[in-house]
Amino acid sequence: xxxxxxxxxFEAIPVVALASVLVFSLLQIVPGDPAVNLAGSDATDxxxxxxxxxxxxxxxxxEQYTSWAGAALRGDLGTSFRTKLPxxxxxxxxxxxxxxxxxxxxxxxxxxxxxxxxxxxTHVRSLWDWALSAFSIVGIAxxxxxxxxxxxxxxxxRLGWLPIGGRVSIFEDPLEGFRYLVxxxxxxxxxxxxxLARFVRSSVAQVMNQDYIRTGRAKGLRERVVxxxxxxRNGLVPIVTVIALQFAxxxxxxxxxxxxxxxxxVGRMVVGAIQSRDYPVVQGTLLALVATFIFLxxxxxxxxxxxxxxIRSAR
Amino acid sequence: MDTKLMxxxxxxxxxxxxxxxxxxxxxxxxxxxxxxxSVAPAATNAAPKTPKRGGMITVDSGEPxxxxxxxxxxxxxxxxxxxxxxxxxxxxxxxxxxLMLAQSFEMKxxxxxxxxxxxxxxxxxxxxxxxxxxxxxxxxxFRADSTTSQLKNPGKLITDIKTPDPLTLDITFSxxxxxxxxxxxxxxxxxxxxxxxxxxxxxxxxxGPFKFVSYTPNQGYVLERNPNYWDTGKPYLDxxxxxxxxxxxxxxxxxxxxxxxxxxxxxxxxxxxxxxDKNLNIEDGGVGGSWYAGLVVDFPALKDKRVRQALxxxxxxxxxxxxxxxxxxxxxVLPWPKESPAYIAEDEALLxxxxxxxxxxxxxxxxxxxxxxxxxxxxxxxxxxYVQDDWKAIGVNAQLNxxxxxxxxxxxxxxxxxxxxxxxFGFSANMHPATFFDFAQPVRIPNASHYEPAAYKDxxxxxxxxxxxxxxxxxxxxxxxxxxxxDDPWMAPLAPNVTYYAMRxxxxxxxxxxxxxxxxxxxxxxx
Numbered sequence: 011x012x013x014x015x016x017x018x019x020f021e022a023i024p025v026v027a028l029a030s031v032l033v034f035s036l037l038q039i040v041p042g043d044p045a046v047n048l049a050g051s052d053a054t055d056x057x058x059x060x061x062x063x064x065x066x067x068x069x070x071x072x073e074q075y076t077s078w079a080g081a082a083l084r085g086d087l088g089t090s091f092r093t094k095l096p097x098x099x100x101x102x103x104x105x106x107x108x109x110x111x112x113x114x115x116x117x118x119x120x121x122x123x124x125x126x127x128x129x130x131x132t133h134v135r136s137l138w139d140w141a142l143s144a145f146s147i148v149g150i151a152x153x154x155x156x157x158x159x160x161x162x163x164x165x166x167x168r169l170g171w172l173p174i175g176g177r178v179s180i181f182e183d184p185l186e187g188f189r190y191l192v193x194x195x196x197x198x199x200x201x202x203x204x205x206l207a208r209f210v211r212s213s214v215a216q217v218m219n220q221d222y223i224r225t226g227r228a229k230g231l232r233e234r235v236v237x238x239x240x241x242x243r244n245g246l247v248p249i250v251t252v253i254a255l256q257f258a259x260x261x262x263x264x265x266x267x268x269x270x271x272x273x274x275x276v277g278r279m280v281v282g283a284i285q286s287r288d289y290p291v292v293q294g295t296l297l298a299l300v301a302t303f304i305f306l307x308x309x310x311x312x313x314x315x316x317x318x319x320x321i322r323s324a325r
Numbered sequence: 326m327d328t329k330l331m332x333x334x335x336x337x338x339x340x341x342x343x344x345x346x347x348x349x350x351x352x353x354x355x356x357x358x359x360x361x362x363s364v365a366p367a368a369t370n371a372a373p374k375t376p377k378r379g380g381m382i383t384v385d386s387g388e389p390x391x392x393x394x395x396x397x398x399x400x401x402x403x404x405x406x407x408x409x410x411x412x413x414x415x416x417x418x419x420x421x422x423x424l425m426l427a428q429s430f431e432m433k434x435x436x437x438x439x440x441x442x443x444x445x446x447x448x449x450x451x452x453x454x455x456x457x458x459x460x461x462x463x464x465x466x467f468r469a470d471s472t473t474s475q476l477k478n479p480g481k482l483i484t485d486i487k488t489p490d491p492l493t494l495d496i497t498f499s500x501x502x503x504x505x506x507x508x509x510x511x512x513x514x515x516x517x518x519x520x521x522x523x524x525x526x527x528x529x530x531x532x533g534p535f536k537f538v539s540y541t542p543n544q545g546y547v548l549e550r551n552p553n554y555w556d557t558g559k560p561y562l563d564x565x566x567x568x569x570x571x572x573x574x575x576x577x578x579x580x581x582x583x584x585x586x587x588x589x590x591x592x593x594x595x596x597x598x599x600x601x602d603k604n605l606n607i608e609d610g611g612v613g614g615s616w617y618a619g620l621v622v623d624f625p626a627l628k629d630k631r632v633r634q635a636l637x638x639x640x641x642x643x644x645x646x647x648x649x650x651x652x653x654x655x656x657x658v659l660p661w662p663k664e665s666p667a668y669i670a671e672d673e674a675l676l677x678x679x680x681x682x683x684x685x686x687x688x689x690x691x692x693x694x695x696x697x698x699x700x701x702x703x704x705x706x707x708x709x710x711y712v713q714d715d716w717k718a719i720g721v722n723a724q725l726n727x728x729x730x731x732x733x734x735x736x737x738x739x740x741x742x743x744x745x746x747x748x749x750f751g752f753s754a755n756m757h758p759a760t761f762f763d764f765a766q767p768v769r770i771p772n773a774s775h776y777e778p779a780a781y782k783d784x785x786x787x788x789x790x791x792x793x794x795x796x797x798x799x800x801x802x803x804x805x806x807x808x809x810x811x812d813d814p815w816m817a818p819l820a821p822n823v824t825y826y827a828m829r830x831x832x833x834x835x836x837x838x839x840x841x842x843x844x845x846x847x848x849x850x851x852x
Contacts, residue, residue: 041732046739048392049473055739057473092392094524103542159574167578174579175570177544269571272579274543278571282388282543287731 022304029300044287087294097294108275112260118199127210149204158197158270175272194271209252213245247318254310258303380850381564385588391524395513396474407842410513410531416755422506436501441494449516450536456491462517479508504757534560534846561849591825593653610824614751615660618817622776624744626695630813635686637817638679639719645711645820657821666793667758672806683719696722700746702733709747749822759789776815
């Protein structure tokens with residue numbers, strides 16, 4: 011197992027390296043000069059050139075990349091052009107709120123998506139199945155921002171039950187933090203649950219036709235045992251990949267949710283950085299997200315082995 | 326401006342997220358850099374009652390632009406800037422300086438300098454004494470070559486600063502500059518020991534009515550009362566909490582629900598949504614600039630001034646005000662606030678919607694069917710489409726090229742717009758018109774339209790030297806209005822840039838002196 015993990019980590023190195031090149035190159039292609047942005051409206055060409063020099067933007071592209079990548083390898087993601095703060099520090103402060111939101115949404119997604127999918131998968135063509143289809147269509151079709159605004163209007167404004175925007179850390183004040191978290195997490199988790207439920211339904215429905223399910227029933231096992239221990243466990247193997255990808259989707263989806271619900275986080279930070287051409291912040295954040303996705307994929311890979319011993323022994 | 330430099334109190338402010346949506350604003354008319362709507366600090370409800378001490382208000386703030394906190398005017402920094410840093414003076418409604426940190430402010434009779442006495446006993450929030458050396462440092466800082474400040478150019482008109490004692494400054498200008506008091510009404514007095522930390526939003530140290538407590542990126546900030554404020558008994562509020570909303574619908578709901586109590590950049594759409602809400606007061610800050618279509622005069626099809634005149638005549642401003650301005654704003658072609666000496670009521674009639682005359686002019690110039698590329702920054706396409714439609718009606722093919730705001734802004738700042746663009750600028754009623762011509766990108770020289778004939782330079786020079794309230798000054802300003810609207814247009818006015826404030830009923834935000842800066846020290850809660 012350890013050698014497998016190490017091998018996967020080793021394989022991730024070129025992926026991260028390639029991602030770093032792509033992230034860096036994309037920003038070079040995007041129109042807009044950070045120096046001009048920083049220089050202000052009254053700046054002369056000399057002012058702009060001085061800023062370019064100060065930021066190292068007048069260096070050859072390759073040199074800029076190697077300098078940035080070399081520092082990143084040492085854990086230094088650079089300094090924000092605008093705030094003069096270390097990117098790592100900005101990332102740390104933005105990551106907490108985003109992970110809080112994403113984790114909560116993920117819990118909602120799992121706790122809604124899996125049971126719904128299992129119910130529909132074990133009752134194909136039943137009322138449950140049709141209800142799930144309707145839920146999935148609505149969940150997938152409604153954009154986050156629309157659902158978010160509708161809920162803000164009714165739940166927060168009309169009913170006054172929950173705040174409209176902002177954030178209180180769930181660790182500092184759990185009750186208040188929950189009040190600020192419940193709407194954005196529900197909106198974010200809703201779409202994910204709709205997608206996940208569809209996958210679970212298909213997977214479970216397929217497994218329910220397998221011989222070992224019939225055998226289990228023939229042995230006289232209770233239906234709940236058949237479903238939970240045999241159908242769900244086997245059906246979950248392909249779903250683990252979906253879940254890992256869904257978590258990544260939640261992270262990116264948080265960009266919109268953070269804006270609608272006025273929550274701090276990585277999404278809003280990176281959008282602001284893109285608008286102001288704050289390259290170090292964009293590069294550092296995207297690189298961190300790439301690393302996160304790679305980690306999640308690795309985690310999914312390891313989970314396969316836990317869920318299915320055949321995969322573990324095949325390694 | 327989205328980003329969004331800062332807000333324009335009607336002073337030198339310009340542009341804005343407001344109507345169109347995103348961006349940064351700049352000082353006096355700075356044209357395009359500012360994307361936030363012009364903000365006339367004149368917020369407010371009349372205050373017939375005795376102010377009460379205590380309480381906290383929550384305000385709707387954009388994400389602060391730390392690199393522009395004190396250096397430029399940016400709507401997102403509106404409350405922070407004016408809560409933390411005081412000036413020597415601000416401009417009053419009578420267009421005269423009102424004293425803040427200065428105990429006296431005496432312009433020399435020949436307008437070649439000013440003598441300033443500071444109030445004794447002034448301190449920064451951290452307890453450090455504020456002296457004439459801090460004023461000198463502030464002037465030097467904001468005009469340094471290494472600084473990208475909107476105050477840089479006027480600051481360079483100062484040739485000598487003498488500080489004979491800790492409370493006195495004797496300042497000399499390079500030439501007679503009556504309007505330099507506008508500069509001092511915009512210059513924040515900063516602390517040299519902590520200024521470097523301001524961009525990190527960790528230490529914001531000034532001598533204003535509120536002290537900085539904390540800031541959470543993308544979430545907001547907290548300010549608390551400065552108990553040692555020079556204006557004894559003020560501020561009335563104990564705290565100001567800034568909350569950052571990026572979605573306009575969320576901002577609207579937040580104010581209606583009472584989560585936010587004061588909004589300084591209400592857009593026409595917001596004003597429309599707030600009308601009829603018994604819990605809210607809407608204040609019209611008045612016209613503080615203009616949205617305009619900039620015309621690059623050396624673009625081949627626009628070299629002939631008859632073509633530019635035609636394009637200006639072809640715009641239906643009533644429709645723009647009704648539809649784009651949500652019926653909230655009234656059409657106006659002059660960029661000036663009505664209280665400004667440059668607002669000459671008769672001049673408003675110089676330019677009227679006249680497509681027939683526009684067509685005739687195009688025919689005379691043999692320019693029928695010309696094509697004009699429109700360089701439009703994101704969030705402004707809605708307004709640009711009205712222009713495109715009106716020009717189509719006279720046979721001009723305007724090609725709408727929309728690009729991401731930062732990319733557009735770069736072309737605008739570097740004066741590389743090819744033919745035409747849409748932008749806002751702002752201006753304060755309390756400012757001398759000459760300040761506008763010094764600061765505002767679209768009208769100063771050089772400008773994005775490349776409009777700089779010798780006669781225009783002469784006119785600006787004369788306006789700068791002349792008392793704007795004298796008959797001669799009025800005549801010069803009339804000449805400028807006529808040139809701008811009719812004779813040789815390089816910008817076509819589209820809609821006035823109007824500032825609205827929205828607040829909960831219990832928030833009392835006096836208008837007195839607000840034209841230069843929001844009098845946050847005088848805000849109070851009538852709970």
